[in-house]
Amino acid sequence: MPTLEDVAKKAGVSTATVSKVLSNTPYFTEATRLKVLQAVKDVGYVPNLAARALSSGRTQIIAVVFPHVYDPIFSDPRVLVVLEGIDAECRQRGYNLLLSTPRVVEGELDENYLQLIQSGYMDGVIALDHVPFAAVLEPVVNKGIAAVSIGGMARYSVNSDHYSGGRLLAQHLLELGHRNIGLIAVPEHINVGTDELMRGIRAGLRAGGLELDCLPQAVGDYSIDSGAACAATLLEQHPELTALLCLNDRMAMGALQQAHRLGRRVPADLSITGYDDIPAAASTIPPLTTVNQQSLTAGHEAARMLFDILDGQTPESKVIPVELVVRGSSGPAGGQ
Amino acid sequence: MPTLEDVAKKAGVSTATVSKVLSNTPYFTEATRLKVLQAVKDVGYVPNLAARALSSGRTQIIAVVFPHVYDPIFSDPRVLVVLEGIDAECRQRGYNLLLSTPRVVEGELDENYLQLIQSGYMDGVIALDHVPFAAVLEPVVNKGIAAVSIGGMARYSVNSDHYSGGRLLAQHLLELGHRNIGLIAVPEHINVGTDELMRGIRAGLRAGGLELDCLPQAVGDYSIDSGAACAATLLEQHPELTALLCLNDRMAMGALQQAHRLGRRVPADLSITGYDDIPAAASTIPPLTTVNQQSLTAGHEAARMLFDILDGQTPESKVIPVELVVRGSSGPAGGQ
């Protein structure tokens, strides 16, 4: 592989000049610039990133961290979308993406991850940090590396406005006339975002005169199967229910399936709503009413924020508006 | 950050000794080993990966390449599953994952990607290389970097047995008594795997006395919407159809939706099959009969193969068996 020195020789200048030309440091003539660029082409020079990293202390790598805890991250369809947003911003700036999926057992981060953080191998970190007890970013911040959290609480973070999402959803069902609403929830404090969502739902219901804690609830684990199981339980114990409010789309899909099995027509007999607007939500039968939390935007914003920090700025944390997506799975209470 | 030298000083040995102890090179006493290890702990030493990479020429990074072409890679649910398999193998061996999504326009790879490959920043590459005209691995192989392809044709590759998948699917429909089968396809030669799949379907149909080319076909683009559109066209022009064979799950989901709209009961009036067994396939209504192509296994196998190559071996390319998953969307022709 040709090195800087080869280029320098070919161009008849010093390696320092070549380096400066390539990094656009001022103070050299146009003639030199062209000479160097030509030489780069002639010898087929490509910078060695490891050498550059060692010398400059910057790697042009940013790590995306998906803690592997509770719900296996790889089964979360949002991940890929967030990643897409991040990737778009990074490629634009010539940064590369390193993927890390640290294990978190009993609140302890795995050793490899800690080492990676310490290794000086990345300029910044973006974490899908939705788990309150997995403070994935703590070692990063301690090390003084730029860090942005998506869906978590940190100095710099990007969050979807789950509170509003919850309110919108509750309001939507209330407007359709539903008073007998069942909730398919998850354990408390599993996820910061979900807690916010619950707060929003509570507020929305209260605005319509309903008290969340008085509604029938079943606790699932975000999975499709748990949604089906919860729906079965709720509908058996509370046949009067006309709506099921599910805290994510996958559980809603499970509920939809279960309703179908039980012969409940959706939305005529039973309205079902989800949360997330995963791709599949648009093509269930009937399509799912849900809330789109704009994961793509979140990815973009998080990356932009990170680059702002790297530029020495101190950006504000962002809250991303969500959007109620009304589809066929919700309808008027007591509909024909 | 403490360096090797700090450790060496603390332990009262040379940096070379420290380095060797840490890399388990033979020839040092247990006493020295302990002394060094203790010193490492005392000063909180973590190796600098950039320096290690520069010096040793190995980075402990392997790149996963998802060419961004035709169907945006980020909308393919398989990606995440493959990634999970690769990740598991890599973390076991202390390797890190770099994500690259090169753009491919008119058969040309983007410049950044080429640079990345040349930059010496990775020890190996795994490509989701299903696009024949995007020879993403070519520059990698030329550079002499270990490379494994998933779903492509390369010296080392991992492929699902789509041919058998196609046969199984065709056979399944034939056994259910279907003779009027419509095909929801995609343009030819878009994807090596899909071409194989078509070959399998053709063979399976032929074994039952049907000729693929005589069946009604509509051409989609893998998306849910295109599946719905194709189904609409086919069912209108060929109301006699009792089965729709779709080349992927997403198009099958679209077809399912469309059948529902048209009032065709599935599977009583119309059987629909998919391909891929994406997570959502299990929870459509009715659940989708499809073929699971074992993407997780593919990820695992590809990574293992890559590490074998890095170990100096010359592994055989693998074909991964697929599995027909019969669910509720397919039933006897002319069912009640």
Place this chain on the structure above:
DNA sequence: AAACGATAGTTAAACGCTTAACTTTCAGCC
């Protein structure tokens, strides 16, 4: 007792780049 081979550790060069500090050149000015 000399020679030898294994074992245990050291020295120092190399990896390819960046960058602070320095030198040279030259236009502009009094």
Place this chain on the structure above:
DNA sequence: GGCTGAAAGTTAAGCGTTTAACTATCGTTT
């Protein structure tokens, strides 16, 4: 014509590892 200061390059010192080549020690063998 000498001085100044900006512009254009160069020199060389790192960055933190790895590793080939070397030295030193010590227990065996002849």
